[in-house]
Amino acid sequence: MHDLLVNVWTPDADFVFPATEINKKILRFQFSWLQKYPWLIYSAVEDGAYCRVCILFAQKIVGKGKHERFNSLVQPCVKDWKRALERFKDHQTKRYRLDASDDAQNFKLIYENKRNDFIIEIDQSRKWLQIENRRKLTSIIRAVLFCCRQGLAQRGRRDDGPLPLDIPEENDGNFRALWRFAVDIGDLALQEHLKVAGSNATYLSHTVQNEIIDAGAEIITRDCKRPA
Numbered sequence: 001m002h003d004l005l006v007n008v009w010t011p012d013a014d015f016v017f018p019a020t021e022i023n024k025k026i027l028r029f030q031f032s033w034l035q036k037y038p039w040l041i042y043s044a045v046e047d048g049a050y051c052r053v054c055i056l057f058a059q060k061i062v063g064k065g066k067h068e069r070f071n072s073l074v075q076p077c078v079k080d081w082k083r084a085l086e087r088f089k090d091h092q093t094k095r096y097r098l099d100a101s102d103d104a105q106n107f108k109l110i111y112e113n114k115r116n117d118f119i120i121e122i123d124q125s126r127k128w129l130q131i132e133n134r135r136k137l138t139s140i141i142r143a144v145l146f147c148c149r150q151g152l153a154q155r156g157r158r159d160d161g162p163l164p165l166d167i168p169e170e171n172d173g174n175f176r177a178l179w180r181f182a183v184d185i186g187d188l189a190l191q192e193h194l195k196v197a198g199s200n201a202t203y204l205s206h207t208v209q210n211e212i213i214d215a216g217a218e219i220i221t222r223d224c225k226r227p228a
């Protein structure tokens with residue numbers, strides 16, 4: 001509906017409107033009419049003129065079975081180019097057109113504001129997600145770096161799958177023990193992450209650990225090469 005109101009096809013200034021012979025006169029739709037009457041739209045398929053506002057917003061007020069009848073800019077379209085200007089002028093002053101125009105303005109405002117609110121909402125939730133992910137990732141990187149710095153082997157004998165927060169019977173490696181410890185001393189972001197993350201997105205796998213170590217190594221090498 002919003003597209004019909006604001007994005008409907010409009011011919012260019014050099015569009016050649018089809019000619020119609022009326023009483024031995026060649027007449028055609030005039031581009032300037034579109035500029036003069038902003039509610040006017042031209043249908044190339046029908047070679048006819050409509051009022052975009054009344055099509056959408058006046059059907060409840062006038063038309064078939066209603067008290068007032070449309071003056072041919074809604075059903076059917078205007079095709080008689082000889083009397084077109086007269087029809088447009090008459091239509092311009094119709095009460096139902098003015099009411100429909102108000103309704104269209106209100107609809108446009110509400111629709112566009114709602115869309116903006118929606119976009120802002122998506123943007124904010126994306127930002128929030130970014131902050132959350134960064135927070136989780138910081139905890140994870142710190143765990144990897146801690147093991148590296150202390151010369152601790154990260155992996156245990158059985159260290160795949162979800163991470164149980166209770167201490168397992170079999171040692172599942174320093175990395176996972178460190179995660180468990182972090183949750184135990186109150187890393188709520190990590191605790192939440194373990195609860196809600198999909199099994200393929202926990203960042204617990206040795207592939208992720210290796211990626212973090214590689215990235216760390218790259219940063220250290222780059223910084224060492226940088227001139228003092």
Ligand SMILES: [Zn+2]
Nearest residue numbers: 051053054097
């Ligand atoms: Zn109208």
